[in-house]
Amino acid sequence: VTQSPVWRAISPAQHDQTLFEERHLRYIHPLGKGNFGSVELCRYDPLGDNTGELVAVKKLQPNKQSTLEDFKKEVKTLSILHCDYIVKYRGVCYSTGRLSMSLVMEYLPNGSLIGYMENNRHNVTPRRMLLFASQICKGMEYLQTLRYVHRDLAARNILVASESLVKIADFGLTKVIPCDKEYYRVTQPGESPIFWYAPESINESRFSHKSDVWSFGVVLHELFCYCDTNSNPKRVRSPSISMQLANILKNNWRLPAPPNCQPKVYNLMKQCWVYNFEERPCFSDLGNQIETIMQDERE
Numbered sequence: 001v002t003q004s005p006v007w008r009a010i011s012p013a014q015h016d017q018t019l020f021e022e023r024h025l026r027y028i029h030p031l032g033k034g035n036f037g038s039v040e041l042c043r044y045d046p047l048g049d050n051t052g053e054l055v056a057v058k059k060l061q062p063n064k065q066s067t068l069e070d071f072k073k074e075v076k077t078l079s080i081l082h083c084d085y086i087v088k089y090r091g092v093c094y095s096t097g098r099l100s101m102s103l104v105m106e107y108l109p110n111g112s113l114i115g116y117m118e119n120n121r122h123n124v125t126p127r128r129m130l131l132f133a134s135q136i137c138k139g140m141e142y143l144q145t146l147r148y149v150h151r152d153l154a155a156r157n158i159l160v161a162s163e164s165l166v167k168i169a170d171f172g173l174t175k176v177i178p179c180d181k182e183y184y185r186v187t188q189p190g191e192s193p194i195f196w197y198a199p200e201s202i203n204e205s206r207f208s209h210k211s212d213v214w215s216f217g218v219v220l221h222e223l224f225c226y227c228d229t230n231s232n233p234k235r236v237r238s239p240s241i242s243m244q245l246a247n248i249l250k251n252n253w254r255l256p257a258p259p260n261c262q263p264k265v266y267n268l269m270k271q272c273w274v275y276n277f278e279e280r281p282c283f284s285d286l287g288n289q290i291e292t293i294m295q296d297e298r299e
């Protein structure tokens with residue numbers, strides 16, 4: 001019966017837009033490294049005439065930390081997220097032979113916020129930074145409605161879709177908070193980006209929407225420093241660094257205000273960095289405060 005014309009016309013495999021055939025996925029060049037994998041620019045060109053669309057493809061790089069299971073969870077997570085401020089899932093590509101798969105996503109031509117801010121330092125105004133911040137806030141608010149904790153909110157994981165739109169990406173560390181708890185405890189901390197971590201995440205590997213708020217404060221700081229890592233180095237490697245960082249945070253040391261940063265904006269950062277996570281604002285509070293500052297902000 002499968003050979004009859006009716007069956008052939010509607011066989012789902014042919015019309016499953018989320019299934020990308022490896023033979024039509026043309027590699028172009030690398031785009032970056034995420035959690036658990038590298039991201040490459042490809043053209044999906046089934047007609048073979050270069051009219052196919054550009055896509056960003058994340059290939060799993062299995063190593064001690066990341067397994068196919070983790071990657072499948074990342075794919076599943078991204079596939080159910082539908083928000084203007086979150087990078088769009090396009091589908092998967094199963095590689096023949098090798099027991100591996102790739103995640104296919106929309107390609108955002110301007111790259112990550114880091115490179116964008118460094119290259120456009122002179123024409124990004126504080127007002128535009130606040131627009132980007134409010135969009136990240138909205139994306140995080142959406143994630144929170146689904147009980148997702150991103151756990152790796154950082155400028156390197158924010159992508160620039162256009163000069164007026166940014167999107168959250170890299171859900172490799174994202175976890176769902178169980179229904180009976182308000183936080184997620186991680187067993188193996190792995191390669192932790194501790195300079196974006198809240199104190200409870202450093203000390204107890206405890207992650208919640210409020211620890212994402214702390215990281216959002218660090219992203220705000222990165223934004224208002226034009227992602228210039230010289231002004232505030234945020235990636236230092238040493239065995240005792242997490243203990244030292246935990247102590248200075250406990251003693252209320254915080255990142256200094258970025259140069260020429262309005263007090264109202266630095267005040268937002270400091271709210272995100274309140275030691276006790278219960279006293280930190282939620283993303284909707286932050287979003288409202290940012291909108292208010294934007295209205296007061298004269299261009």
Ligand SMILES: N#CCCn1cc(-c2nc(Nc3ccc(C4CCNCC4)cc3)nc3c2CCN3)cn1
Nearest residue numbers: 031032033034039056105106108109111157169170
């Ligand atoms: N997040 C996260 C960490 C992992 N990661 C994700 C991407 C990614 N990049 C792009 N686009 C992209 C990236 C770089 C450039 C240039 C910048 C100048 N220098 C040369 C390269 C251009 C455009 N689009 C994407 C993605 C994922 C979904 N869509 C890259 N790294």
